[in-house]
Amino acid sequence: MTTSTSDSALPAIQALQAELGPGAVFIAADVPARNRNDYSGIGPTAPLAMVRPADTAGVAVALRICHTHGVAVVPQGGLTGLCGGGRAGAHEVALSLERLVGIQEIDTASATMTVLAGTPLEVVQKAAAEAGFFCPLDLGARGSCAIGGNLSTNAGGNRVIRYGMARDMVLGLEAVLADGTVMTSLNKMIKNNAGFDLKHLFIGSEGTLGIITRIVLRLFPKPASTMVAMFAADDYATVLKLLSAARNGLGPTLSAFEVMWPDYWAMATRRVRGVRNPFAGDPRSEKDDADAYGAYVLVEALGTDAAQDAPRFQAWLEGLLEDGTVPNAVVSQSLADEKAFWGVRDACAEFHQLWPGHLAFDIGLPVTAMDDYARRCKAAITAQLPGCEAVFYGHIGDGNVHIVTYQSGVPAQPKDAVEEIVYGLVREYGGTVSAEHGIGTLKRRWLAHARSPEQIALMRTLKAAMDPKNILNPGKVI
């Protein structure tokens, strides 16, 4: 299934130059540095070429040519992926969507935005806000990542518990198939059961089944109020009680439920510069031994009434303190508090300064299994890799846990050993090896820990049917 480029690449490149124009084709050493790498931490690549078509028709031309000549194509958006899905090798053409940028339409009655796939997420968010709407998709790379890339990896983020994944925000899309066929379905209707819902093939498949060029996004009402609280919990059973209380008491306004295990809390509040402990003065939160709290939970709600929501949220929280559900809790009283509370949760972005080259994992687990998993995972890491630290945190309401590990005093982090532990336990607990970052190349060898042979076989059937020449992002995902 690998493509031979030695005899076919030159005519393909010549055809791409002839049909797209020389300004849209960069060859070998002329490929810009930006198109040679992503955020996966692997070294740069040397793609055969980079093309940057100006529009959907150009993407179709590029795919038709590459399909004819059997040259592999690697779609590239903002190149912020963490699993290597956007990396183009020496025999592959990088197809950058950097010129497919812009908002085509905002339909206020349908509450939809039609946008080109290369548009940065932050531009989408701002355009939605300017039109009086809210685009809830949000992640750290918002300024660089492209909305098309967000869809191709089915991006998650902090507000999935309320608004769902990127997939759930898409009503329609346009994609170019392996042979250059343009499939346009810019549907704006929430209900459309006319045959198979094809958009789901392209969302989350990392460019292996087609290249997304345009998207119809669902927009949401702007929240009128934001309430944030930090809870301390005695143990994981308390966390589960709090999750149930948040679902019932906050209902659909619940927008984040972020759990931090004690080791994460200690690392974030004591070792990361500029992070304030919301429970400063409470001796239990200063510990990381058996006397410390069992977990910390950041809860956020987005409401519709600035005057009434805050007192209601406060009353809900006080009820949980009064009835003893939680031992301690603080509610944000200002934007500064909000930032401080989120600052603890977001401190993980600064761990690389303390733990350069640390390993990071994005796994999914059934909610009930998470604490058992965390304990066993940490115990196994500590036992097998002396001195290796591991901290756990995540979007618990969505079944998503992140893990960061670091062994000091070693020439290279023990990646294989930690992966064996982390993903081995994932398999045991029926979890997933990728909750929100995708598979790319980095997690491909672990796919079978989360998907059955029958599922992987069906993925291959789909891939073979939709891309029989295996030119679309080959070697990624499966």
Place this chain on the structure above:
Amino acid sequence: MTTSTSDSALPAIQALQAELGPGAVFIAADVPARNRNDYSGIGPTAPLAMVRPADTAGVAVALRICHTHGVAVVPQGGLTGLCGGGRAGAHEVALSLERLVGIQEIDTASATMTVLAGTPLEVVQKAAAEAGFFCPLDLGARGSCAIGGNLSTNAGGNRVIRYGMARDMVLGLEAVLADGTVMTSLNKMIKNNAGFDLKHLFIGSEGTLGIITRIVLRLFPKPASTMVAMFAADDYATVLKLLSAARNGLGPTLSAFEVMWPDYWAMATRRVRGVRNPFAGDPRSEKDDADAYGAYVLVEALGTDAAQDAPRFQAWLEGLLEDGTVPNAVVSQSLADEKAFWGVRDACAEFHQLWPGHLAFDIGLPVTAMDDYARRCKAAITAQLPGCEAVFYGHIGDGNVHIVTYQSGVPAQPKDAVEEIVYGLVREYGGTVSAEHGIGTLKRRWLAHARSPEQIALMRTLKAAMDPKNILNPGKVI
């Protein structure tokens, strides 16, 4: 692609009897009446046989045998489909899921239910409620329809604006493929990006790509309060303003936004027995001419606080009356009011008594186009079919309109002529020929009005890849 049964059916039947046991196989005249028809209004069929396996393994056995012998299989759930998707012909084996009934697990921490596909929706709803949760999927046939059928047609209903379609409530599923392979993915995690999300292939594809046997449903918190109001609007522009005000003012509590055009309103409130006009005494609502209101809107919100939600809803409604957004509105003050308001919207279920054999349509349109569509559609019907009445209503926030037409004094309703008008305009406005009922056989000829040749070609590619012998519900959808 048609299957020849003359030489292959007998050994297949014998194998089914031998492997499933004679009590699970009914042949020809022994096929129960229930398995010979659905709610589509077409006459009964005479299936070759009906099999009713006891479990997933039995479904796998049945498919393996039928696949080997090239015998077509038509999956059957509650047989309440309106488009003919569950009808089995003379050369086809009906595969009933009626014995795959029961709730396997309710996981309160994950807020999920694992359920067998043949379980009636109402059983699912009650089990969720008993466990302290809410299953928001709801439709008229709840007592008879099976949850597997709800998924295979991606059922909608009244609360899609808040909770989404059936698809949006599914976290995992088990499906049996054409050759009998069992693909089990009982995922409970909201986030799982390990490769392609295969469940979407089986949801909404009406049993043409596989047979769903088990499902993991997402459960939701029980609403603590229900608020219902009926609004009168001067015109469709007012309806759009109200939709925007409802989205912004009620936020995520908005659970229904049901629009009724004046002809529907007149029919429901004046001609259907037992329906009360919530605006009784307001002369404009008694008219159906140019002086009548331009539209009526039922708005429902489901809240989290019984004490505070109702006054807040009332204040929101009063604000819209005070600032002149709407000319009239009434808010329900009792369960009896709630039922009366919904009674106007649900009166369509009784139209068959006044209009026996009427035609009914389920289409989707961009929200802005709906009123233009309704006017032009009605004008065309009236012009081409003298005396033919047509009423319009629907779930506007979801882009879904229903149409009921009736011509009195004719031996048969002018189905072809009305379909030409209804679906011809759907194509012109970029709508869909099926918003929530699926395609089955009845709408197959209109699929190309809502899907492009490229989309239909890709559907065929998927069908050929996943069911190369075309034994899974052949002739349905595509």
